[in-house]
Structures are given as structure tokens and as C-alpha cells.
Amino acid sequence: MELLANLGTGFAVALTFQNLLYCFGGVVLGTLIGVLPGIGPVPTIAMLLPITYALPPVSALIMLAGIYYGAQYGGSTTAILVNLPGESSSVVTCLDGYQMARQGRAGKALATAALASFIAGTFATLVVAAFAPPLAEVALKFGPAEYFSLMVLGLIAAVVLASGSLIKAIGMIVLGLLLGIVGTDVNSGLQRYSFGIAELSDGIGFVSVAMGLFGFAEIIVNLERTDKREVFTDKVSGLMLKWSEFKEALPAILRGTGVGSALGILPGGGAMLSAFASYTIEKKIAKDPSRFGKGAIEGVAGPEAANNAGAQTSFIPLLTLGIPPNAVMALMVGAMTIHSIQPGPQVMTSNPQLFWGLIVSMWIGNVMLVILNLPMIGIWVKLLQVPYRLLYPAILLFCCIGVYSINNNVFDVFITALFGVLGWLFVKLECEPAPLLLGFILGPMMEENLRRALLLSRGDPTVFVTRPISGVMLGMAAILLLIVVAPSMRKKRDEAFLET
Amino acid sequence: MTFIRHPKDFWAGILFIAFGSAAVGIAFSYPVGTAGRMGPGYFPRGLGMIMIALGAFLALRAMRVDGQRIEFPSFKPLVVVLGAVVAFGAAAPKLGLMVATVVLILISSAASHEFRWKESIISSLFLAAFTLVAFVYGLKLQLPTWPWFIS
Numbered sequence: 328m329e330l331l332a333n334l335g336t337g338f339a340v341a342l343t344f345q346n347l348l349y350c351f352g353g354v355v356l357g358t359l360i361g362v363l364p365g366i367g368p369v370p371t372i373a374m375l376l377p378i379t380y381a382l383p384p385v386s387a388l389i390m391l392a393g394i395y396y397g398a399q400y401g402g403s404t405t406a407i408l409v410n411l412p413g414e415s416s417s418v419v420t421c422l423d424g425y426q427m428a429r430q431g432r433a434g435k436a437l438a439t440a441a442l443a444s445f446i447a448g449t450f451a452t453l454v455v456a457a458f459a460p461p462l463a464e465v466a467l468k469f470g471p472a473e474y475f476s477l478m479v480l481g482l483i484a485a486v487v488l489a490s491g492s493l494i495k496a497i498g499m500i501v502l503g504l505l506l507g508i509v510g511t512d513v514n515s516g517l518q519r520y521s522f523g524i525a526e527l528s529d530g531i532g533f534v535s536v537a538m539g540l541f542g543f544a545e546i547i548v549n550l551e552r553t554d555k556r557e558v559f560t561d562k563v564s565g566l567m568l569k570w571s572e573f574k575e576a577l578p579a580i581l582r583g584t585g586v587g588s589a590l591g592i593l594p595g596g597g598a599m600l601s602a603f604a605s606y607t608i609e610k611k612i613a614k615d616p617s618r619f620g621k622g623a624i625e626g627v628a629g630p631e632a633a634n635n636a637g638a639q640t641s642f643i644p645l646l647t648l649g650i651p652p653n654a655v656m657a658l659m660v661g662a663m664t665i666h667s668i669q670p671g672p673q674v675m676t677s678n679p680q681l682f683w684g685l686i687v688s689m690w691i692g693n694v695m696l697v698i699l700n701l702p703m704i705g706i707w708v709k710l711l712q713v714p715y716r717l718l719y720p721a722i723l724l725f726c727c728i729g730v731y732s733i734n735n736n737v738f739d740v741f742i743t744a745l746f747g748v749l750g751w752l753f754v755k756l757e758c759e760p761a762p763l764l765l766g767f768i769l770g771p772m773m774e775e776n777l778r779r780a781l782l783l784s785r786g787d788p789t790v791f792v793t794r795p796i797s798g799v800m801l802g803m804a805a806i807l808l809l810i811v812v813a814p815s816m817r818k819k820r821d822e823a824f825l826e827t
Numbered sequence: 828m829t830f831i832r833h834p835k836d837f838w839a840g841i842l843f844i845a846f847g848s849a850a851v852g853i854a855f856s857y858p859v860g861t862a863g864r865m866g867p868g869y870f871p872r873g874l875g876m877i878m879i880a881l882g883a884f885l886a887l888r889a890m891r892v893d894g895q896r897i898e899f900p901s902f903k904p905l906v907v908v909l910g911a912v913v914a915f916g917a918a919a920p921k922l923g924l925m926v927a928t929v930v931l932i933l934i935s936s937a938a939s940h941e942f943r944w945k946e947s948i949i950s951s952l953f954l955a956a957f958t959l960v961a962f963v964y965g966l967k968l969q970l971p972t973w974p975w976f977i978s
Contacts, residue, residue, distance in 0.1 A: 498843045498881040512867040550904035716939040720932045740916035756839040774870040786863025
């Protein structure tokens with residue numbers, strides 16, 4: 328019953344008044360920003376990150392996790408009411424959620440989303456608590472060669488499971504790795520790619536990268552469109568589900584929870600892939616698939632459960648291996664580094680309070696989301712009625728102040744603008760920015776482990792293949808690549824993404 | 828240019844080649860070392876070469892495969908929004924957060940096709956007040972708040 332004892336430790340940390348307050352604050356702020364159209368979890372977290380700098384590490388991470396769930400839930404609200412997904416995982420919720428809203432069932436769609444998120448969150452928290460410790464123990468045996476191969480596998484899996492062009496995604500990873508190198512080399516003390524600029528000797532700030540690529544670029548692209556959007560805000564009532572509706576939704580929620588919990592652990596998985604997969608499954612097993620896209624309640628319940636479960640279990644690779652499986656977790660790595668916590672298997676043993684406190688607070692955050700969002704839905708709806716022309720300058724302002732306050736240096740603001748240009752260019756060229764952020768965070772770690780592994784083997788590159796764990800991981804990465812490149816599989820993969 | 832059949836892939840390829848070449852070119856001045864004793868130039872040079880290869884593949888393939896055109900409906904949002912951000916950065920250290928906020932809101936609002944002068948002025952003043960209460964008094968950010976000649 329070690330698990331119970333550990334969860335007890337966690338509850339002791341998470342249930343302190345201070346941490347409950349930060350969890351609550353995180354959930355409210357996350358929802359508040361996440362509900363704004365076109366702002367997904369990545370820019371939301373990047374924007375709110377500076378607020379958590381002054382907090383003790385445990386509270387900071389608890390608050391950030393709360394912000395993440397809040398942002399995710401806020402995104403669903405926007406998807407249902409405005410048909411404007413803040414991020415890719417809400418795209419699926421738009422399909423049936425928005426249709427439900429058009430039929431005057433907006434309240435029911437929102438309630439279903441909240442219920443699904445809560446059930447999925449509860450289950451996924453248990454998954455994290457049960458699977459993280461054994462995985463961390465395995466990871467403690469890893470040497471530099473294993474770590475390097477693991478990162479290769481993680482990055483490859485991340486691009487294979489994502490949509491869009493494989494070559495471009497790999498290119499974006501490599502570009503991210505290169506950008507991660509900017510700054511002082513830890514081994515030689517040499518300044519690399521810093522062009523003699525003092526501010527660059529510590530490297531490019533990851534908040535600037537995330538905010539520019541995800542936040543600024545999104546606003547610019549939104550402004551290029553001139554079409555009007557329909558907002559369903561006056562019909563939000565009748566939150567209670569009928570028993571028959573509940574019976575329709577529940578199996579979908581449970582299936583979505585399972586799918587999301589499993590896929591969230593995979594690198595590159597997380598919320599988006601889980602939501603897509605769940606929607607496809609629901610449509611496949613439905614008696615009458617034609618209802619989907621026309622306001623089917625399972626089409627909201629399944630993906631909402633899946634994306635919340637996936638969001639939660641994507642903490643597992645972060646907490647046990649120190650490797651972020653998606654862009655949001657990459658931001659969490661950055662946040663942990665700021666509080667001088669090196670994410671990885673040692674966190675659980677060296678800092679059990681932080682580890683279990685964070686896990687338990689995930690569940691508490693989910694409870695708060697349900698209690699908070701159903702009664703407060705009126706406020707979020709009001710926020711959505713504010714026209715975009717007034718919203719986006721405010722979003723820009725919070726981004727700018729956030730970036731500026733990190734080092735009290737406007738250089739960071741200019742760098743963010745530069746990444747805004749780059750992000751805009753990437754949208755035009757259909758290059759996904761998420762792999763870049765992953766590469767950016769992993770760059771320094773990858774170089775260090777490659778260097779150490781080859782130093783230990785005296786320059787013999789076969790070490791990556793002859794060490795069994797490392798070899799298996801590289802083999803898996805190669806197989807993944809081959810599967811996607813094979814023409815028959817490629818067609819299937821494209822179909823799977825098109826279907827939804 | 829008619830030989831480009833897939834413009835998005837082609838230009839993405841060119842972009843990758845450009846970044847890769849720059850990475851390799853600059854890394855020439857860093858010691859490479861050997862695989863067993865890697866110098867600071869080893870990893871970036873390798874990455875740069877991978878980038879160039881990927882970019883070349885994309886660009887060449889774009890001459891054989893068809894794809895959609897790149898849409899540029901308007902450059903105004905790009906220029907105005909980022910211009911506003913740069914103006915914020917330029918104003919903030921000397922003129923303080925209050926002035927920088929008003930500058931950012933007024934300029935960036937002009938990027939929308941529904942821009943209205945009066946509305947933007949009111950919103951900029953409101954947000955400046957909000958910034959003062961939330962960020963300066965609430966979060967106690969240690970940033971210059973007022974212009975240098977006042978404080």
C-alpha cells in the first residue's frame with residue numbers, strides 16, 4: 328500500500344491552504360485566458376508563467392498544472408460556443424459541440440464536457456500515480472547513451488503521431504535543436520550563435536519562443552481573416568443532462584478516458600492525438616454514424632474525456648524520464664528549470680513532496696474545474712461576447728508585460744516579436760511549430776548526452792546500438808519512421824487525420 | 828516561377844537550407860574536436876548539415892509534386908501587430924509601463940478591419956489602469972511605471 332502512503336504525502340502538500348489557493352488561482356486564470364478565442368494552452372501557460380516565478384517550487388508547479396487544465400477547459404468552452412478552437416485538441420470538440428450549441432443545447436454540451444473532463448481526470452491521476460514510480464525506477468538505470476536514444480525515439484514518435492508533412496516536422500525539430508544551442512557552451516565556455524549580444528549568452532528565452540510562435544502568430548493570422556463568427560451566448564441554459572443523455576454520454580466518456588490515458592503517455596501524444604482518436608472510435612462504433620457532426624453528445628463526451636486524460640498522463644514521461652512529450656510539457660520543463668528542479672527520475676526520490684503534491688493537485692484541480700465552471704459559465708460567456716477587436720490588443724499587452732517582466736529587459740520583447748514573424752511564416756508554409764519547441768527544450772540535453780555517451784565509448788558510435796535498451800529504442804524509432812514512410816501506411820495515416 | 832509546383836514545401840525547403848547553411852557557416856569558427864572528444868562545433872555542424880539535406884529534399888520534391896498556393900490576404904496585421912510590440916519595447920524602459928501600454932493598444936488596434944478610434948482610446952486607458960492595479964500594485968512587478976521625468 329505504498330501508493331496510498333504516497334498519495335497521503337501528496338494530499339498533505341496539496342491540501343495546505345496556500346497550495347489550494349494557488350491551484351484555485353491557476354484554474355481560474357487558466358480558464359480566463361484559455362476561453363479567449365484563439366489562445367490555446369501553450370500561449371496561456373507562457374503568458375502566466377512569470378506570475379509563478381516568485382512562488383515556492385511546489386506551489387508554482389501546482390499553479391501551472393491548474394493553469395493547464397483551466398486553459399484546456401476554457402478552450403473547450405470557446406470551441407462549443409464560438410466554433411473557434413484555441414488549439415488543435417479542441418478542433419474535435421467544435422465538430423459536435425458547436426452543432427449542439429446551434430440547436431440550443433449549449434448548456435448540455437458544456438456540462439457534458441465538464442463531466443467528461445472530471446471523470447477522465449480522476450482516472451488519469453490514478454494512472455499517473457500508479458505508473459510513474461516503476462517507470463522512474465527503470466529510468467534511474469539509464470546512462471547517457473540510453474538518454475540520447477530515448478530523446479531520438481521521443482522526437483521521432485512526436486512527429487510520426489502528429490499530422491502534416493513528416494519531413495517538415497523533422498526539419499522543425501532540427502531547427503529547434505539548433506536554436507536551443509544558442510548561448511554559452513557548458514563545456515568550453517564558448518559563445519555559440521550569440522552574435523556578440525550579451526543577452527543571448529544565456530540562450531534564447533523559451534517563453535519568447537513559445538509566445539512568438541504560438542501567441543503572436545495566431546493573433547496575426549486571425550486578423551488576416553475578415554469573416555464574421557456566430558457566437559451562441561444567449562442560449563446557455565439547461566445545464567442538467569437528462570438521464571437518457573447521461574446514459575448516452577457515459578460509455579463514450581469511459582472509452583475516451585481509456586484512449587486518452589494510453590495515448591497521453593506516448594511521446595507526441597497528449598491531448599490532441601487522444602481527442603482525434605476518441606472521436607474516430609466513437610464514430611466507428613456508433614449505431615448511426617451519420618449523427619456525428621450534427622450534435623451527437625458522444626462526439627463531445629468522448630474527445631473531451633480523452634483530451635483531459637491525455638493532458639494528465641502526458642506528465643508521466645516528464646516526471647519519470649525528464650522528457651517532455653509535447654509542447655505544453657516542454658514549457659513545464661522550462662518552468663521547473665527556473666525553479667532549479669532538473670526534471671527526471673530523481674525528482675520522485677529527491678523531492679517526494681513536490682512529486683506527489685503535484686499529482687494530487689492534478690485531481691484537486693479537476694474537482695475545482697467542475698465546481699467552478701458550471702456556476703461561472705455565465706462569466707466566461709460574457710467574456711466571449713467581447714469583440715475580438717478589443718480582445719487581441721489586451722492579449723498582446725499581457726504577453727508583452729509577461730515577457731518583459733522575466734528579466735526586466737525589453738530585449739526579450741524584441742526577440743518575441745522576431746519569433747512572431749517566424750511563427751507567421753511557419754503558418755504560411757504549413758510547418759507545425761510544436762516540434763520546434765520540443766527540439767528547443769531538448770537541444771542542450773541531447774548534445775550533452777551525445778557528448779557523454781561518445782566520451783565513455785571513446786568515440787565509438789556503435790555504443791548506441793550495442794547497449795540493449797538504447798538499441799531497442801533506436802530500433803523502435805527506425806521502425807516508426809519506416810511504417811510512416813511505407814506508402815500503404817502513409818495513406819491510412821492521412822485518412823485517419825482527414826476523417827475527423 | 829513555373830518549376831515550383833508546391834510553393835509551401837519549396838519555400839519551407841529554402842528556409843531550412845538557409846538556416847542550415849547559416850548554422851554550418853557560423854560553426855566553422857568553433858572547434859569541432861573528434862567524436863570521442865566533441866568540441867563545441869560538432870553538434871551544431873551536424874545538425875546544420877541535416878537541415879540542409881532535409882531542405883534540399885523538400886525543395887526538390889516540390890518541383891515534382893503539386894500543392895496549394897501560399898495565401899497572403901494582407902500584410903497589415905503582421906506589420907501593425909509586431910510594430911506595436913516593438914514600439915512597446917522601445918517605450919517601456921524610459922517612458923514606463925503606462926505610456927507603453929497606451930502605445931501598444933493604440934497601434935495594435937489599427938490592425939483590425941473593424942478599427943474605431945474612440946473605442947481604442949478608451950480601451951487603452953482602461954487597460955493602462957488595469958496594468959497599474961494588477962501588475963504594478965497587485966503582482967508588484969519591478970518595472971518602470973511612469974516616464975523618467977515624472978518618477
